[in-house]
Amino acid sequence: DIQMTQSPSSLSAAVGDRVTIICRASRSVSSFLNWYQFKPGEAPKLLIFAASTLQSGVPSRFAGSGSETEFTLTISSLQPEDFATYYCQQTYATFRTFGQGTKVET
């Protein structure tokens, strides 16, 4: 299986901050890398697919970059509704593995 490693596992930030989350794959996943936002009690939300494509309806302050084994999710100016846990996912392989998550908190 392809292992996905996120860093950091948690971070403390304030409204307006620029936030960067890194996701590394144990081997190349090309651009088959997605980012999701999880909030307790809510349906998870797709933010970015194919490494850098913004899902329809997602604010432009979210951006993804990278390819092969190293990827980044950036929130350019953190908003109150962005405090959540973020996961990367590879869909290059049949077994679609996730990173361990990054909790963004105040």
Add this chain to the structure above:
Amino acid sequence: EVQLVESGGALELPGGSLRLSCAASGFNFSTYEMDWVRQSPGRGLEWVSYISAGSAAIYYADSVKGRFTISRDNAKNSLYLQMNSLRVEDTGVYYCARDRWGAGHTGRYFDLWGRGTPVTVSS
């Protein structure tokens, strides 16, 4: 409204069985591939199983292979997960998710999720 709604989660003894359901609405369910994903404090977010639109292709994570069975009824717009020989480590929130390709096969992603149903396996 386009949505997925999971149900069937419960408290179950180790070795027991549960059947989870996922009701789809607002879209042509029969044309979409689907997955089950679970989330637990100990194991994080874990992909569990996949089923193609017509049920021809099915895959399982090694941790559930031989114990869990994914199925779907396109006439009822429903996805299922039969969970047998449950273990404590199967505890978590189970989500169903719609699995799709991007335009031109530029990516593959889960673009619609339910809110999840909780499963607790404990004696």
